[in-house]
Amino acid sequence: MTSYEKLLLENKAWAKEVEQEDPTFFKRLSALQTPEFLWIGCSDSRVPADKITGTQPGEIFVHRNIANMVVHTDVNLLSVLDYAVNHLKVRHVIVCGHYGCGGVKAAMGNQDFKPVLNMWLRNIKDVYHVHKTELDAIANEDDKTDRLVELNVKEQVSHLAQTSIIQRAWKNDNRPYLHGWVYGLKDGLIKPVMEVQPGAEIDPLYRYDDL
Template structure:
């Protein structure tokens, strides 16, 4: 059952529990209430930002269909992306835009500072689905410059005395501390090894270290090790998106079958 069907069922159950009148579907459309036409979505009227997004989508869809006739009908038949992209939630790093590909080419997991904790159900579920069901053979871990999560951890680590107290004081926001605890610890460890000549250099070093660590975290997941055991040529690479230039940079971080280092041309 898809998410829309689950939502409809939940609404029907709530109406029954609360004794409300039955839901009435428009006779012309049946239960397909979610229209793709911007004019039918009255809730956004008066909001120029949301209206603009819907208008842009209409123009984009028309342009894609004109350039690639039948694209959306074909897309509805299923997805076979060759790449899983694990990146940051930052609005300036939309993977399909910066790589100039159409929908269906990249399966995606994005979160603050492109973290890959092995105990996070959401992250592991995405990777498992990509590897086991979509059978992707390329996983890209993409960090980026000017990452808010990296800056947050670095600045709080830099403010600690040397040597830092044990245990480390948590980051101010509890939810961010829970998510970025590992990156924060990496920043503290890095700074205790010697302060960089500048904040910019420190941020660059932490960004690179973060990508390297997350590539290793992917390689350590059971689903990835199982794929290698089955003979899959699954490759994990680390990239960096330079926001100030709009360019992706190959960091020469690459792990192939059974955790072996590999060259970028291997896949």
Template sequence: MEIIKKVLQSNKQWAEKVALQEPEFFKDLAKVQNPEILWIGCSDSRVPADRITGTLPGEIFVHRNIANLVIHTDVNFLSVLDYAVRHLHVKHVIVCGHYGCGGVGAALSNHNVDLVLNMWLRQIKDVYMLYEQELDGIKDETLKARRLVELNVVEQVKHLAKTSIIQRAWKHEQIPHLHGWVYGLEDGKINPIYEMHPGEPLDPIYQYDDI
């Protein structure tokens, strides 16, 4: 229970400090939510979106899951994406992975991590299979895991572009721009590795012509 007391006390101190520095901050924040960014990140406790980007409450709309996956059957994720794109009109969607990701490391192994996690990590194993030749050529296991982190981010950005949610917004509003980033736990820096912009071509099988 000590950690709970500590968290609550820290919240109180933070709220009082902010209110002292900017008396209208919370009143203004409560009136409207107008973020320009949707952040799709890993649930890892070492990668908090606001802390590593230096942003304030209200500036980033956030969805997090293990290994920052974009899964077309995940209703939780899709509801966040739909709300952010159609109602908040975010200008950017960022998929941010991180080096040293436990989910990616587990997917690289052949260990059984029980039913639900096995199903979840299967998505990363599928990414591995797409780039099997390249990854099998990397003998250093740490470097292989780092590369799979990057490739996983690339594929999740591509998955975003395949959704009707993104394609509809691209057609009618020419936003959002899609970004793939990787955060370094060892140095705290973000590495932008991939981008997709409104109107970029997709494989025809994934394109919707009546949205």
């Protein structure tokens, strides 16, 4: 049996188990999607949003990319954000990074990862540049990486607040709340590092006044 065939077999077993426990589960799920949360997480296979939060299908709308970035030229991310905020009416947007992030580690070095990855990692390097004084003062490389993971999450939450999508929802619906979390691979626990209330003050340079 190939590895992908095993995935299909496991899927059948899972679907059968769910239907036995709750015969109407898939019927309900197919008819309605009303998640309360948008999760912007890392693509790392060790950080599945539903598993680490104990949530069920339909409870979290998910977008994942390398190092959980909110890049203002990323149409994929912005499309997900727009749909989640304006159509699904989520009340919370969570940016969740994780300690030991490979993308963050790569961005701290000087290796050439070829054009596309270099372009993506540049966004993390920019976060390092902003916080260079603090980070350069940390001698231990693992501690430095972990701190950059936290600072990167905070920076991405700030990027969310700078979008017209979020600001318009704040003005019209007093939502969503923005959260920055970091997941620990070594203990399985989530550490909140930032929270932004609807309508919070942001740098006037990024504020839209005519929404």
